[in-house]
Amino acid sequence: MAATAKLARQIGALATKSGGGWYGPHMAAASRAIAERLPLVDLVLEIRDARIPLSSEYEQLRNYPSSSRRIIVMNKMDLANRSQIKLLNFLLARVRELKRTNYFNYTAVIMLIGIPNVGKSALANSLHQIGRISAAEKGKLKHAIVSPNPGETKDISSFKIGSHPNVYVLDTPGVLPPKILNTEVYSKLALTGSIRDCLVGERGIAQYLLALLNSSDEYKKWAKLSMNVNDRTFLDLEAEGLSSCELDKKQKRQYPTDHTQDFIVHDVRRTLFETISFFDGNVQVGEDLSRLIETQFTSLREAFQVPVELGEEAQNKVAAKLLNLFRTGRLGHYTLDSLPWHT
Ligand SMILES: Nc1nc2c(ncn2[C@@H]2O[C@H](COP(=O)(O)OP(=O)(O)OP(=O)(O)O)[C@@H](O)[C@H]2O)c(=O)[nH]1
Ligand SMILES: [Mg+2]
Known part of the structure; x- marks a missing residue:
């Protein structure tokens, strides 16, 4: 693996020398918008790519204080619908638990955050579809754009995934730090x-x-x-x-x-x-x-x-x-x- 790691470092070094092209004004604005909302949401779901569970860490969350409100989800494990139903039920149960101690806030908000292209929008769509399957709004389902290219989502948008209490997920633009030293x-x-x-x-x-x-x-x-x-x-x-x-x-x-x-x-x-x-x-x-x-x-x-x-x-x-x-x-x-x- 030594030769492979060396090649990876060489390729990475060549690319990083050309400057932080992955970090533009859009990403800076998204990073600020996410940081502003972070203290206001009930749960933070950090989506990572299961192929790189460490390298796909959302760096700004490293020192996030409340671990009880932070859940890490490994995506791209080719989740079957079944496990997404499990994830949805887990999230709704977690929200109800939080509401018991904090019931003055009737609507719960879960923010999906992560580096670009880990599947946040795909997950938001699945949770929205499964969560609203029997709801009256079924015909009015929203759809986040999912794409194989990073940087597809430009704005934060919300998707309802449950009622009683009302639960929303916020899909957010993917963010990387301005400098990747490794x-x-x-x-x-x-x-x-x-x-x-x-x-x-x-x-x-x-x-x-x-x-x-x-x-x-x-x-x-x-x-x-x-x-x-x-x-x-x-x-x-x-x-x-x-x-x-x-x-x-x-x-x-x-x-x-x-x-x-x-x-x-x-x-x-x-x-x-x-x-x-x-x-x-x-x-x-x-x-x-x-x-x-x-x-x-x-x-x-x-x-x-x-x-x-x-x-x-x-x-x-x-x-x-x-x-x-x-x-x-x-x-x-x-x-x-x-x-x-x-x-
Ligand atoms: N194999 C596989 N592909 C997935 C999975 N989830 C998402 N994808 C694919 O990954 C790509 C990126 O998905 P998106 O949902 O657009 O990713 P994102 O995190 O919203 O990306 P940005 O908006 O750019 O930050 C798309 O081609 C999806 O089809 C998964 O669980 N398994
Ligand atoms: Mg997206």
Whole structure:
């Protein structure tokens, strides 16, 4: 992991040198608006990205005094609706408990806060929908905009999630501190999508992703994809009188070339498995790791069916497609922060 961490720090350092581009007037204003409201709300729900439970901490809350009013939620664990119902019931029960000691305030407000892109708006929508499912207002449900790009929510808005007492959640804009000193944390935030790709460059982020994949065991799960290809080459294809190349072309012609199609994801996983397992160097050594990543970019271009004629631009396209697969969970599940084992 040492070579991977080094690469993460290098990429993070390059990006942070270019200045705090992630922190604009919008974020500064949002940060002030959140800080002003913080003392007025009944509960604060800090949303974190389960892949980076430490790096996605909302820094301004570190010294937040009342821990009884602060709840941390790990999002993106691909919560089923069931667990969101559980979360809603838990929140409503918590509000009722607080109201018993503070019943003069009839309406309760829960503020969702977190760094950009952790899923605050998606969670606000779910809680609102589940909370209002049997309510008369069902037809008038509001909808917060959810997007894969960070910085989508610009203003604080409220969503009703319960009655008796009336309970509202406030969806807020994602906020990061103006300075991120830890360059490795910076790279993790870029990889998980909390910092806009253009600030780091998709290619650099994809190199970091490949370094992580190369030093984790996830790729071993894709061994059977490689074997399937061989099986097909020797048995089925012969029976059908097709070469493996002909079969591949035949299959691919049936679909539009969308990099999220199953067969492309399959090819990408197989390519990653083969490049890692046939590699003759040591991925813990920086130079070897860079050599492997370079080879992988070339092989992945084919897997993603990016035309070679695009030249340099082809590399950027490969990087963008690879990041998209990672961020939608199609390259496996990862925890990027090293946690003490007891957490
Ligand atoms: N896999 C997965 N994706 C999620 C989950 N929650 C949200 N997302 C996705 O994460 C992306 C960001 O979600 P948003 O709800 O817009 O995030 P946000 O925290 O409101 O972002 P900002 O408004 O930019 O701060 C979207 O592409 C969502 O579809 C989840 O539990 N699992
Ligand atoms: Mg949002």
